[in-house]
Amino acid sequence: MTIRIAHRSMPCALLLMFCGAHAQQMSNPYGEPIQIANAKKAAATAIAEAEKSHLHMAIAVVDPGGELVYLEKMDNTQTASVQIAADKARSAVLYRRATKYFEDQVAAGGVGLRFMDMRGAVPIDGGFPLIIDGKIVGAIGVSGGTNTQDGQCGLAGASALK
Numbered sequence: 001m002t003i004r005i006a007h008r009s010m011p012c013a014l015l016l017m018f019c020g021a022h023a024q025q026m027s028n029p030y031g032e033p034i035q036i037a038n039a040k041k042a043a044a045t046a047i048a049e050a051e052k053s054h055l056h057m058a059i060a061v062v063d064p065g066g067e068l069v070y071l072e073k074m075d076n077t078q079t080a081s082v083q084i085a086a087d088k089a090r091s092a093v094l095y096r097r098a099t100k101y102f103e104d105q106v107a108a109g110g111v112g113l114r115f116m117d118m119r120g121a122v123p124i125d126g127g128f129p130l131i132i133d134g135k136i137v138g139a140i141g142v143s144g145g146t147n148t149q150d151g152q153c154g155l156a157g158a159s160a161l162k
Contacts, residue, residue, distance in 0.1 A: 028096065031135025033063035038161055039070035042130060042140050046157030047074060050144070057144035057153055058085040064136060066090035066120075074144070081143035087120075088127030088154070089141030094120055096136060099127035100151055126150030128158035137161075 039061040050057040058081035061070040066089075073082055088099050095102075095118075102123035105112035115121050125147040130138045142154040 028129070028131055028134055028136050030064040031132065031137045033065075034061065034069055034130055034132075034138035036070060038130070038132065039138065042157040042160050043070055043072050045160035046140060046142050046153045047072065049153040049156035050074065050142075050149075053145070053149065055145045055149055055153070056081075057142055057150075058082045059153075059157065060085040060089045060141045061130070061138055062086070062089040062093055062141070063138045064093055066094050066139075069138060077144050084122075084124070084143035085126070085141040087141065088122050088124065088143060088150075089139040090127075091120055091122035091139075092127035092129050092141065093136065093139035096129055098125075098129070098151075099123065099141075100125040103147065124150070126154045128154045130158055130161050132161055 043059040043061055046059045056074050056077040058073045058077050060068060063069050068086060091099050099122045102115045102121050103125050105115045106123040115123055126143055127139060127141045129136045130140055140154055140157045142150045142157065
């Protein structure tokens with residue numbers, strides 16, 4: 001059984017080795033799961049940023065395991081943004097990096113297209129790890145605008161906890 005598991009994980013291990021040479025993975029360790037007060041603080045800051053540009057966003061906050069802790073959907077936000085925001089947050093926490101990294105790799109083409117096949121990697125800006133005291137306590141994902149707008153609002157939310 002151990003051989004079968006090692007064999008199945010071999011392509012992923014090779015891809016992660018490749019990614020390690022080119023990735024800007026955060027060296028921050030995972031910490032205790034984000035508390036609801038901090039999740040709300042990050043989401044409120046992202047919403048305030050969205051409101052400045054009259055955007056309608058969904059904001060998802062997940063714990064270090066990628067499980068949803070808090071979700072807020074602004075009025076008139078497209079329905080699909082709820083799931084997209086949660087997916088961006090999960091991607092950011094599971095891979096310990098902003099989803100913009102994957103977006104840039106896929107946009108570059110060539111070997112960067114391999115990221116499209118990595119389970120749970122969302123190649124769209126708007127997902128950011130949440131760090132408190134040097135530890136990743138979760139992540140925030142934002143959806144509802146353009147990639148750049150999602151990234152701007154998500155970064156504002158993530159910065160609220162630093």
